[in-house]
Amino acid sequence: MRATHGLALALVLGCSQVAPRTGHMERPPSSPPPSAAPPPTAAPPPPAATASPAPPPYDLAADRERIRVQAQAELGDGTQTALAQGVFVLVAAPGWNKTALAASTDLTTRAIDAYYSGRFDKRPERAIGVYLFADAASYQAYCKARLGGECDSPFGMYHPDIKRIVMNAGPGLGTLTHELVHPIVEADFPRAPIWLNEGIASLFEAPVLPAKGEIHGIKNWRLPRLLEGMRAPAEQREARLDVLFGMSDDKFRDAEEKLHYATARYVCQWLDQEGWLWPFYRDWRDHFADDPTGEKTFAQVTKMTPAQANAPWTRWARAL
Numbered sequence: 001m002r003a004t005h006g007l008a009l010a011l012v013l014g015c016s017q018v019a020p021r022t023g024h025m026e027r028p029p030s031s032p033p034p035s036a037a038p039p040p041t042a043a044p045p046p047p048a049a050t051a052s053p054a055p056p057p058y059d060l061a062a063d064r065e066r067i068r069v070q071a072q073a074e075l076g077d078g079t080q081t082a083l084a085q086g087v088f089v090l091v092a093a094p095g096w097n098k099t100a101l102a103a104s105t106d107l108t109t110r111a112i113d114a115y116y117s118g119r120f121d122k123r124p125e126r127a128i129g130v131y132l133f134a135d136a137a138s139y140q141a142y143c144k145a146r147l148g149g150e151c152d153s154p155f156g157m158y159h160p161d162i163k164r165i166v167m168n169a170g171p172g173l174g175t176l177t178h179e180l181v182h183p184i185v186e187a188d189f190p191r192a193p194i195w196l197n198e199g200i201a202s203l204f205e206a207p208v209l210p211a212k213g214e215i216h217g218i219k220n221w222r223l224p225r226l227l228e229g230m231r232a233p234a235e236q237r238e239a240r241l242d243v244l245f246g247m248s249d250d251k252f253r254d255a256e257e258k259l260h261y262a263t264a265r266y267v268c269q270w271l272d273q274e275g276w277l278w279p280f281y282r283d284w285r286d287h288f289a290d291d292p293t294g295e296k297t298f299a300q301v302t303k304m305t306p307a308q309a310n311a312p313w314t315r316w317a318r319a320l
Contacts, residue, residue, distance in 0.1 A: 095134035114215035139168035158182040199264030226262035242306035
């Protein structure tokens with residue numbers, strides 16, 4: 001803050017003295033000339049603000065080691081760790097054997113190779129812990145002990161504030177390829193709406209990797225919820241492709257969240273099958289400021305508006 005100091009100039013005038021009258025006027029004594037008081041001394045300027053020291057540069061290797069040490073402290077001596085793709089520290093909780101950890105590391109490596117083959121561009125810059133639990137009981141126990149309550153999902157979740165994926169790997173590794181998408185989208189398209197983020201992540205719950213650099217999603221357990229919504233008169237307005245465009249994150253998470261997940265997931269699978277998903281994703285990411293709902297980008301890529309695309313998408317989904 002800058003302070004401004006004004007200088008006041010005070011004039012001190014001498015007072016003329018007049019003698020009492022005694023029958024004739026006496027000449028008054030001469031008055032001293034006016035004199036200026038010295039200006040007050042200016043207050044010293046405030047001390048310059050001391051700049052806070054710059055934080056040290058981020059040390060990826062040290063952060064990976066921090067995650068390893070913390071995981072072993074939290075989970076015990078039987079904890080195993082492995083590194084995948086430079087930033088993902090896989091943590092196998094006790095009960096997760098070396099063979100399963102090796103399979104998880106291999107899947108992470110192949111999936112991320114495919115994610116960055118014409119799909120995503122920017123990689124996470126900070127280390128991410130990936131905690132793998134062998135069953136629902138140990139998974140929920142960890143959430144209660146370390147994350148403040150029950151796990152939000154029975155399968156897994158990504159905590160962006162602490163850069164940690166926590167998952168129940170008992171049902172299979174589809175949750176791993178799902179959750180890996182979230183920190184990648186966070187880095188690559190931070191303004192992506194939840195419906196797109198979860199739609200792509202859910203697409204890879206049932207991944208196929210036919211060749212190096214290739215990954216696609218196939219039909220999975222979310223389809224019955226979509227078909228149910230398409231049949232139910234009260235839900236048909238939600239089980240539509242075009243309802244996603246402009247859907248707020250809060251709306252996605254409302255009472256119809258499972259239906260929204262299924263809709264977003266199968267919209268992404270259809271777009272991927274048609275060769276439109278990644279041109280749409282990348283163009284929308286790059287022009288989000290001019291097209292916040294994604295409708296213009298969708299129309300440019302598919303040559304249909306979202307409303308026009310709903311009919312062919314619905315026929316495709318019902319035929320799966």
